[in-house]
Amino acid sequence: MQDSPFIRSGRRTVEIERDAVTALLPRIDAAFCRACELIMQCKGRTIVTGMGKSGHIAKKIAATLASTGTPAFFVHPGEASHGDLGMITKNDVVIAISNSGTSAEILTLLPLFKRMGIPVISMTGVADSPLAQTADVNLDISITTEACPLGLAPTSSTTATLVMGDALAVALLEARGFTAEDFAFSHPGGALGRKLLLKVEDIMHVGGEVPRVQPSTPLSQALLEMTAKSLGMTSVVNADDELIGVFTDGDLRRCVDAGVDIGKAQMADIMTPNPKTVPRHMLAAEALGLMDEKKITALIVEDDRHHPVGVVHLHDILRAGVV
Template sequence: MVDENELRQWGRNVIKIEQQALENLYQYVDSIEFAQACQLMFDCKGKVIVMGMGKSGHIGNKISATLASTGTPAFFVHPGEASHGDLGVLSKADVILAISNSGESAEILTLLPVIKRLGLPLIAVTGNPSSNMAKLSQLHLCIQVPEEACPLGLAPTSSTTATLVMGDALAVALLQARGFTQDDFALSHPGGSLGRKLLLKVKDVMHQGEHLPCVSHHICISEALYEISKKGLGMTAIVDDNQMLVGIFTDGDLRRVIDAEINLRKTPIRDVMTKGCVTVDDNILAAQALKVMDEENINGLIVINEKQQVIGALNMLDMVKAGVI
């Protein structure tokens, strides 16, 4: 049985060593080469072709995916497969981002004559500024780390973390340089929960038309209760003769009315409604409306247009059903 304290200590040591590796990375991001690499990728009219073998390949795959999803067209090419036909994916408008901690990856070095012949800019990401890849590249990004977290100094740990963070630094710097927005991001993430959060707007979720709970401020409380029960949102909007919002009546308001022993059949709803309720526009993201509900500690919202007229309503359950939560 392995000692639990030892396991926790070993885990803490890994985190400490990798934190130090990332602290060491600042100097390389502050270098002129980082800015030049960003500019080269920003100006690229084709794709950023990412290459890497072994663990560097796994990290390269993630970097290419992050670049592609944040506005920089990118594609991962396995160096081993590239020698057997996959180099056909390259065009003269591309930029190569080659990753190797040692800077001596034989599979990548084998490809350099072809890359040079095509005249493609090469950005090398290595932990060895004196390596052949570093010397033969147009730009070199150093990801050298003081030590690997592996006690044997063999398994890529700190070095792969540093490489991943360098890739994120490139991608996010380019994202900001391009003015990449949430809407742009949503276009490349239409599926799943993330897509729903980024694409769904209030108008896509809200109840409207005959499904909208809405009553005149002239009616009595009991008639308003019938509307609330019928529409099933636990609330109803109260409007004036011009369909402009004047208040809201919720299940919570009903409890206060009952406690006060108010006559439900004779008292106008305007006398007990909540005035100045929280509203939203139908064109904002559903995720933003959810944030409003969280901040105001409420379960529902009334949706109005520019004339302050009621056009919709939604509650927390609608957010759940739409997958926004």
């Protein structure tokens, strides 16, 4: 199979496109910084435009920008000349994509953009092309060779363009301080929305469902509390209802292994002090990651006065469809 022409061709394509992406690294430079600054200063939207395969890449770049904190949408340059230009305002900024830098449909729009005072960021593979020379800043997406052996189908060039667009989006995301919760608000549907929007307080057990015992509570009684609440653990609180420890099924097994007298032992002697807790506003996905890290199945939810106000269990997160 290693000699298969399909495998040879596929690997050659990956290698050529890999090299095209690697060549972008030194081009993340002053021009890239200027492009980011123009978008950050924009009071309107980022308009991304391109023809043909560049248009397909432009749509993806616009979608990535929009979902990472930069309001953006795609405008077809051909349709822009027939009415869609009305979608663009003087407060916007334009990213115009053309590998050759000579796409007639885009060049037709440049004088209009200039008249409206709209900054233009170009992505071209030819630095002295009309588009690159007219734009306020040009991002170099030139390649050595297309992966297509005929040199006709855009392959390496579209990959390089896509990666340059991702670099812009991520740089802007970090500059804006965009968070996972911000991302969730633009992705509210399906599993992604559940993972990013659902908080611990939405699924935690509260009130009488939270197991509580005192430090002086005998182990035998604590086991009854744990059984009644069915969470595999109990919080241990002092007279002021402040959390001071936790006792879990795992602690019980360790007590049995150590030969602890279940009838005489008290919580103060066998509990785990200073347990790991989470705030009620933590994302359920973060709580799940913490459970994985600590190898536990439940977390106590604590308020700012160190009172246990809830318990979130691994099964609650799974039932909510976070994973």
